[in-house]
Structure formats: C-alpha cells, structure tokens
Amino acid sequence: MAKFDPVRKQHVGRVESGAGSHTHYMGKRIQNELIDSISSKILDTIVEEIKRCKYFSIILDYTPDLSHKEQLSVIVRIVSLEDKPQVKEHFLGFLVAEQSTGERLTLLILKRLGELNIPFEDCRGQSYDNGANMKGENKGVQARLLQQNPRAFCVPCGAHTLNLVVAEAAKSSPDAIGYFGYLTKLYKLFSASTHRWDILLKHVKTTLKSWSETRWESRIKSVEAVKYQAGQIREALLEVRETTADPVVRVEAQSLAEEIGSYRFIICTTIWYDILYKIQHVSKLMQSPSMQLDVAVDLLKKTGDSLTCYRRTGFSDAQTTAKEMCEEMNVESVLKQKRLRSTKRQFGYESPDEPIDDALKNMEITFFNVVVDTALSSLDERFQHLEEVNNKFGVLINFPTTSNEELSKHCQTLSSALTHDGQPDIDGRELAAEMQNVPHLPSKKMTNMELLTFLHEKKLTEMYPNLWVALRISATLPVTVAAAERSFSKLKLVKTYI
Template identity: 65%
Template sequence: MLDTMVTEIKQSKYYSIILDCTPDVSHQEQMSVIIRTVKMDKAPEIKEHFMGFLVACETTGLGLSSLILNKLMELNIPFDDCRGQSYDNGANMKGRNKGVQARLLEKNPRALYVPCGAHSLNLVVADAAKASTDAISYFGNVQKLYSLFSAAPQRWAILREHVTVALKTWSDTRWESRINSIEAVRYQASNIREALLEVREKVTDPLTKVEAQSLAEEVGSYRFLICTVVWYDILHHVNHVSKLLQSPKMQLDVAVDLLTKAKTSLTNYRGTGFASAQASAKDMCEEMNVEAVLKQKRLRNTKKHFAYEAPEEPIADALKRLEATFFNVVVDTAIGSLKDRFETLGEVRDRFGVLLNFQKLDDQELCNQCDNLCGTLSSGDESDIDGKELAVEVKNLPRLPSDDMTALELLTFIHKKHLEELYPNLWVALRIACTLPVTVASAERSFSKLKLIKTYLRSSMGQDRLTGLAIISINHETGKQLSYEEIIADFANKKARKQTF
C-alpha cells in the first residue's frame, strides 16, 4: 500500500511535506508525515498522502529535520523534488536559524516554507483576547457558567429545560472554537439567566447560591451583553475562514484572498460594530426586563479603610470608555495581528502572483516577475522553469474562460485543452503552486486516528503496526484497493501450527 503511494508521488514529481507532532498514550512523541502532490489523471487533483507516524526522540530542529530526511531516503523519494514545507508556529519548526524549515532550506532552497494558516489565525484571536482586560474577564465568566451547570447533573438538567443549545467548554489552544460556547449565550442569554435564578433557589450549598446570583447579575448586565455580541461577531468571521483553510484542497492564492477579505471585514466592523452591538445588547436587555445601564465601580481611598462606591455615571461616558478599552483594542489588535502573522504567507503568494495576474501587467513588469519566479525555483545551476520563456508563454495564452481563475483552475484548463507541451514552463509553475500547502490540518486530523488506534488497551503496540493501521484508516482510497481476504489468508498461513511434511 505504501509502495503505491510512493509510486504516485514520484509520478507527480513535485511535492510538499507537512509535519506536526503530538504525544501518544505511551508518552512517545509521534510525528505525522504528510506529502502533498498534484495528481495528473483525468484532471489535475490535489492529494495529501499520509505516510505514517515517526517516533521523535529529539524534538529539536536538528532531530526532526534528520528524521524526515531519513524517512524520505528510506522511501526513495528524492528531497530535491520538494517544493514546499508547512508546520505550526513552534520555535523548533519555524526558527529562522535552527528550526526545521531553516535546516531543510539549507539542503534545498526551493523547499519554500509556508506557516500553517489555521494555526496563525488561531493566534490572531489569542492576541486579540489578551489585549483587553474586559476580554479576559469575559471569557472567565463564560467558563464559570459552564463549570457551574456541569458540576452537577441536577444543575445541567435545569439548564436543558431552559435552553435548546447547551453551553460548551473549549480548547485552550483553539481559540476560534470558543464561538460554540458563546453562541448559546448570544442567542439564549435570557434563558440562561432564568436557569441561574432557578439554580439559586433550588441548591442548598450557600457558595453555589452566591455564585449563581453573581453570574445571573453578570449575564443580565449591559457590559456583558455588549462583549458577547462583539466577540460572537469577531469569532464568526474568523471561524468561517479557519474552516475553509483546513480543506485538504485549499490553494495558496485562495487562502490569501480569504485572509484579505477577513481583514477587510474586520476593518469595516471597526467602524460600525460597536453601534450594532449596542442595539443588539439593548434588545437582549429588554427581553430579560433589565435596564441597559453601564455602571463603573471605583475604589475610594479613605484614611481608615478602602471601600467601593458606584457613582451614577452617564451611560454615554461609560459606553465611550468601553469602546476605547475593549472594542477598539480587540479589533485593532486582531487587524494588526492578521497583517503581521500572515506576512510570510503573503510573500510566498506574491512570488507566484504572476501566474494569476499576468493579464494586468505590462511587458516590463511581466518579465521582471517571471524572472523573480525563476529565481525562486532555482538552486545553483538548476531551475524548474525559464523566466523569459514563461513570459512569452503567458503572453500567448489562448482566451481564458474567466479573468479570475485560481492556479488549479488554470492548470485544469491547460490539461483539458492538451496544452502541456505548448506551455511547459507555465505547466510546471502551476503544478508547483498548487503543491504548496496552506495548513497542517491533515496532520492534526491524523492525530484523531492515532488516539482511536493506540488506546490505553493497546499502549504496547509496535510502531510498524501503528503506522500500518493508520495508513489503511486515513488513506481510504488506497485502502480500498487492498484485498483483505488475501491478507487474512497470508496471516493465517504464517500463524498455522500444522506442519506439512
């Protein structure tokens, strides 16, 4: 089965590698190896092949880079044909001096590094959440809601009587997943508040009574509801883009366009979002029959003691303060982080930009960008394409079906018209562009299979067996080609105790 995938990878010639690591139930660091290619069959198709798990004894840049190079050598896959590499944002992977990407670039300058887009987008939300005290306290209160109801079956039953979408917890490392927990609060705040008040009346523990009362007051506060609406809107945009980026067939040019639109959407939201959040929060307050007023508690210092006072503050001033300290800080941080964290992704996309926007370039700019792409795909005296010939080819392309075609669509058009031999440089450049990965989501998905296969009851499973079962489970199409009857018969013959004389 593995030989079939290796043959397919060699036929595709150009490939990219995707790596990620996680500990298993035996406390061994398992590295998932994914190879991404463009398969040429009836139509060009982006494929990601799971090649197995490797035990990473050393998680340094040197140890991981040596491990993957040895694996490629064992599979007889030439590393010189690698054109891309994608990892998460760990220092041992993305380090510019001693990281895996830097060490592999020393051996093959054409193996372009593309940081994981989904992981970077997750860090954008994390940056925004940590930029404001109101944001930090907000997520703390949402977590308290879940903890209060989930601590006892009776409380959870009370919650289920009042809501249709239950509260959910979240992962500390996947910030965009918090939209699932906020959704219940966003559209069922009144019901959740009623459930809290019922818990307060029915429980006997005085601490739980106090906590339920406190959370009921918090859920009914204008400030909390504004924060809920704002965070739901932000996470809704981010989560939609994150889901699209995790597709195995996602292309670099499409990913950059999605991120550009997300940045534009957040920029527009910066101007109108707070006003719309206020209107939505007022409607939620009216539904709960509470007054939409912001009160700022201040600390009063006297000679004898410290005490809190809550002066009547004009709601307009309180709203301006909330907008300045929470809304503007969160949205501005998200926009700035989007720009900084996806700078590398944009640079790689710009190198291949001539393949998509050549119709908008003049002759001189077209030649310059073709030469730059030729330099990117060159190593020493070897080059995948000729820049001057590429410029001539794109000038003489036939009329295209659309002016806004993706790299895969243009590759499919050339393949369908049988123009590969007439446009060899463009053909190669497009194949390499489609090979470049955008995320390590496929490696993350393989970890789900790892946890299903290597459980506590199978903690002593050997590495070869683990890899074999994972390959069959993950690579469905290749697994269907196996004859399980022959495998079972072969296994039975090897284990048979009866000897033939």
Template identity: 65%
Template structure:
C-alpha cells in the same frame, strides 16, 4: 445468496461491524472475537481449506492456529509496509512534493507530529494527491527538534528533501518562526521549500492571538467554560438548561477552532435564558458549592461588562468564521484567498472605529431583556509609586466604559488586525512568487517574461533549478 435477519449468526454479522480487528476474546465463533476472526469464519463457510483448518483447531489436533494476536499484528505490519511502499514509489515518481505537518497531544499526553506529503501525480490526467505517512512522537517541540524529526523520517523513507518545493504548518511560533522555526531551518537546507501558511489555521489563530491579548478576554472565555462545566457535570442541571434554551452551551476546545463561535453564540442570543437556568439551578440544588457557583455565574452573565464582551467577541468571531469557511474550500485559488484576507482585514479596521459603540447598544438590549441595569461597576484604581522626580504621573482613566474601550476592545481588535495582517503578508508573498501561473493568459509578453524569470529565480538554488 439472500440473507435474512434469522440467519445472520451463520453468515456475515452486519450488526457487529463496529467490532475492532481484535476483540475481547481470541476464540472462534464467539460474539466479541473481533473482525479478523469473524472474516475467517465467513471465508470458512465457502472455502474448504480454511474450513478444514478451523475444524482441526477446534478439534485440538493443531496447536498452531495462525489466528492469534501475534499473526494479526504481523499481517497489519505487512499491509502497512506495502501501503507505505506504494505511496513512496508514487511520490518518487512525481519527484517534487510538499510537506504538511501538524502537532497535537494524544490521550497519553505525548506530542504527536502528523506527516502528510502532497504531490501532483503526472500519470494520465494530472491530479493532486495527499498521503498520510503516519504519526511521529515529538519529544521536543522546538523548531530544531521538529525539523530534525521530519528530516529523519524522510531519510528513512528514502525521499530526498532536495525535491521538496513547499512546506505548510499552523502558525505556531515553533513552526512558522522566521529565525528558529521549522520553516526557517528547512529553508536553510533547501531554499526552494517555500513556506505557505495553512489557510485553515491562518484565520483561526488570529482569534487565539486576540484571546490572549487582554485579561478581560481570557477571563471571559474562562466564564464560558465554567458555564459549560456547571451544566454538563450533572444530567439534572443539563436538563434544566435544555428546558430554557434552544441552543445548548458548547465547550471551548483547543483543537476545534469552530468551537469558539459555538461557545459564544448561545450567550449572545440567549443570555436571559441561560441566566434563568442558572437561577433555577441555584434554587433547586442542595449543594452549597453549586448554589454559590450558580449565583456567581448568574451575576456575571447578567452584567453589562459580560454582555459587551459577548457582543464584541461574537462580531469578531463571525467575521473570522466566514473567511475561514471560504479558505477551506477545495477549489480556493491563491489570489482569491489573498483578496479574501485583505477584505477581512479592512472589515476589522472599519469595525474598530464603530464596533464598541454598537456593542454598547446591543449589550443594553440584552440587559433590558434580563431586566438588569446596563452599567459598569467602577473598579478601584491602584496608584504606583513614582521612581524618579522628573516623571509625570499617568493620567487615570476614571470612566469605566472608556477604560474598557482602551484596555479590552482596542487591544483585542488591534491584535486581531495585526495578526491577520501578518498572515495576509505571508500569503501575498507566496501569491507574488507564483503570480505568473495564476494570470499568465492575460499578461503581455514583457510582463509574462518578467514574472517567469522571477519564479525561475525563486525555484533556483545555486547551480540547481527546479
């Protein structure tokens, strides 16, 4: 059957396929009655049984239509139960599995724990499969609360936790904590459920740790968010921004890690244009509050301190983002991932020695483009009262650049290095345990036996072995 645009109302309405299963009306042959009733209407064109049923419903002969919201919800539940049943069957056939958990708040401000189970399907050609088992509402986000929640879910699905051989989460303290985190509590119950840090979160949370390490760091991203809020709150101001810049401002999102480098990129390479847009907003607006805010942000964007922070953050984020993209590759090997993380750590260590001097040079070029003075304003230094007579007074750091080097650059880079080093160590431990599976074709017999025994001991608990 060939359909034209003229008879789409009588056939499959292709242009309405974004409608939900249930629409805003429960009446047949209405434009907004949803996908379910639209499918019933379509089937009725070719099947006499539903056609006759629909005719009775429309004629008022039948009071029970089986087309309302209750039956729709029952159908969804039936399909959901059947899908979950099939997934659980395949998981139990594969026996061993890993769990992947992540928490995120929804629009109703409730914490939702997503549960994913990964298996190696053994039928035919072995292949890795991941099954999304649903969301769990987490009333308590502590390690104890989350571990209890996932164990309860596995018990309901009749999936024995004793067969779990891996767990992977983000790097939040409640998840990865060595003492009271989810991974520690689950390891107490099953020592063979080895913790593997999430590759995608591993590098990005390095930036989060660094961003919280210094008041200059947190204040800097606060200014970026204020910039976005100022322009995005008005279509006219957004048009003013787009008139000046080639890349628009991006918001700093807590759940989208890539937004960090996107939010910095525009002020790194188009700071002068952003400042011109702010000055135009200040001159054109009649709102005194907007005028004051635009003036304050223009002064901040044009400051030498802001330019240095921008260059430093962009350099760190660029290094981190490159590694992040590589780690998210589907064909990434564990030993290669460890090597990439070690090189990233080495790169940051090297950057610590010369990065601040290079950032000053780049920041001066940005200030010259904006025609502003490349100088830091000296902040007033507060003195503290000495408590004991034998204490010597701390030496004040009078040079503003030196103070920024110590209190901002060194702190941020050191925290990033330490955070990356911690995650590299966790990934290296995993690679060491499974090294025999990575390089066994090249190992001599004695080393092969040694590493095989090491892996066997890792996967053995008491009298039970994997």
C-alpha cells in the same frame, strides 16, 4: 466463529483433518502480518504516485501520545495528474521523535524520505504549526531544510494564524479575559451536577459548550449559546439559586445571573460573537485539503478588510443589539463605570492619562478598540510571510492584466526563486512568452487549479511546459497543517480508545 460462517467452517474442517496446505492463516500473529502487508503495499503505491508527480511539499506536526512519546506526523502534498489535476495529501506515517529539537527533527524527516527513496531535491514547500523548533528562522526545521533545498518554500499554517489572532485578542484586555472567565464558570456550574444540567435543559434548546484550550476560534460555539439564549440561561441560574441547598452554589448562581443580565456582559457577548464568526468561517475554509495559496491569501485579506470595517461601526451596532437583549430580559441597559483601585502615584516625567468618565466611551477604548486592533495587528504580522510566498507566484494568475515589461520581470523573479545549483525548474523568458500567447481564458481571474485544469482539458500541457510546471508547483504549496491534526485524531482513537 466457524459455527456462523460456512466458508470458515469448511476451512477449519480441512485444517483439523490435516488435508491441504500447511498454510492455514490461523496463527496468533497473522492479523498483524496481513496489516503490515497491506500497509506496505499502500505505501509503495503512494511513493510511486509521488515520484510520478515529481514535485511535492511536506506537512509536519508532532504531539505526545499516550506513552508520552513525541509522534511526528509526516504528510506529503502533491498534485495528482492521473485523470485531471487534483490536490492530494498522503499520510506517510508517524515517526517517534526522541528529541524535539530542530536538528533532530530535520534528521528524522530526511531519513524517512531517504528510506522511501523520495528525493528531497523535488520538495517545493513545507508547512508547520507555530512552534519555534519547527518554524524557527535560525535553528528550526524550516531553516535547516532551506539550507539543503532553497526551493522548499516555508508557508505558515493559515488556520493556526487565525487561531493565534483570536488567542492574542482574547488576552489583550482585562474585560476580554474576564469575559471568557465567566463563560468557564457558567459551564462548570451546570456541568458539575446532573440536577443543575437538567434545570438548564428545561430552559434552553442549545446547551452550553466547553472549548479547546488551543483552538480559540472554536469558542464561537460557547459564545453563540449565550448570545441567543441569555435570558433563558439567566432564568436557569435563578432556578438553581432557589432550589440548591449548597450555599456556595447559591452565591455562584446569583453572581452569574447578575453578570449575564448586565449591559456590559451582553455587549461583550455581541462583540465576541461578531469577531469569532468572521474568523471561524474563514478558518474552516482554510482547513480544506484542496485549499490553494492564492485563495488563502485572498481569504485572509478579506478577513482583515472585514475587521477593519467592523472597527468603525461594530461598537455602536453591539450597543443596539445589547439593548434589545436587555429589553427581552427586562433588565436595565445601563453601563456602570467600574470603580478603579486607588494606587500610590509615583513621580514621573509623563503625566497620566485623564480618566474617562463616560462608561461606554471607556469600554469602547479599553475593550473594543484594543481587542479589534490586536486582532488586526496580529493578522497583518502573520499575513506578511504568506503574502511574500504568494507574491513570487502571483504572476501565474495576474498575467492576463499585466504589461509585457512587468510580465518579463515577474517571470524572471519566479525563475530565480525556482533555481538551485544552476538547475532551474522553469525558464523565465519562455514562461513570459507562453503567457503572452495563452489562448482566450473562460475568466480573467482564475485560480491556479482552475488554470491548471484548463490547460489539461484543452491538452495544452506540451505547448505551455513552463506554465504547466509553475502552476503545478504553486498548487503543491500547502497553506495549513490540518491534515497532520486529523492524523492525531486517529492516533488518539487507536492508542486511547481501542
């Protein structure tokens, strides 16, 4: 390398001649020593910033690495106060978890914070995925940490909530399960052969997409490719049927071409695209590191309202879109009733439901209503816990429109929630008095971060100390574990590719 670098060439020359210091930084271990030194310095800087900010939240998630060892990713979320209030999420490293029980993971986390001299008493939030050993209310990590610090509010991951909503909806109906099964067969048929993939490329602009088994909302890409190119994909399947010499592939291509050209499949495609589009957009927003609890709750509420509205008109709208797509493909827009398997009737006190002869009505009841209702029910169930935490801090943004009596009540509730061992973070009475005397705000509806920035820019932090502290704690609470998921991408890059 010295041949191409004059500075290095001069250095190597001094080392070879024996001139100068014996420390020449050309040993076989020097790279790791330099990396460790840089890592240590960065970590010290992060820890110093965490201590300056005082309040922090932890984000935890774990995954097996290439050597089949559980790697626990530790992220700390703070509100930095250097120039202006800013949310930061710092990665503190991976911890090898020999056992993934709630007890062992809790000890591992507390040990790491102790090594870095970060007091767990200043933790005000914790967020995990939906694993039982993490979020379990009895023996999970969140329960054990709450025993030591009741002020470490557990906030469920909003992005995982939406992911589970879609997953449960996709498994709620036989038609829903069958639909995604056809998409899988479609992708596998073309991707299994370069010749068949070339045929597909001749007909479409956007290729078919595979999906992650765990990130259900990402399936919108695979549904989108079919929704806007159903006719072209059908033509590609017919060409595969005519050109292939494999009888199995010929039958599979014919079967898929018939299915894609069916009125039932096109209605399912339209409905799933509409549902996934509503959820995927919000899911992307929820993964932002700067996402705030109050904004996340508002987004989830709007998603629920949007699905409720879609429940009323979505099926009729899907029929209209499906008919237009059928006309473009020159196929009949007729829904045929599926034949039901005859089963032996057993004696029972309750009579069975009367069969529905209208195929469209039957599809609306057994597919559309079931899928949307399951999504709404799942969203409401998981939304409750997030809203409970948000309600404790709701007074921080609703105080301009709250009466003095209600304001004092909510401030005392928040003060009690932020008190442990007789040590409160804020004084409820003083907080209510501060809110009643806040100067004119630019807007009556401001987010926590906007109000925090307003107090900082107007240099009012010392005049409103309780409001300042409460807003910082609220902004510190995480609403997603996306930062931990991103660290796994780097882990895979290092361990698998490099």
